[in-house]
Amino acid sequence: MASHPTDIYKMATVTPTSEITHMTEPVLNFCQLAVLACRRANGEKNKVIRESWVRLCRTYQAKGGVLATKEARATLQEIAMLYFAIPPPRT
Numbered sequence: 001m002a003s004h005p006t007d008i009y010k011m012a013t014v015t016p017t018s019e020i021t022h023m024t025e026p027v028l029n030f031c032q033l034a035v036l037a038c039r040r041a042n043g044e045k046n047k048v049i050r051e052s053w054v055r056l057c058r059t060y061q062a063k064g065g066v067l068a069t070k071e072a073r074a075t076l077q078e079i080a081m082l083y084f085a086i087p088p089p090r091t
Helices: 007-011 026-041 047-062 070-082
Strands: none
Touching: 026 047, 026 070, 047 070
């Protein structure tokens, strides 16, 4: 089970076209990891990647910045529903 968002690195098959480049800007790192996670998604069938997605979002949103905004959270929730079959939070 992936225990940290960067475990997605380990789960990725790295090829010249899918290589992750560590950047100094956290949102760019998030975007690269998010693309990899979405590529690995298989709806509710892949529980490990679903959990990795949740951890990835929580980790980067906890740092503040653009990913912590209401708009970004809404967009990430849409991605969670579409790619990972994660229902929206209860209100």
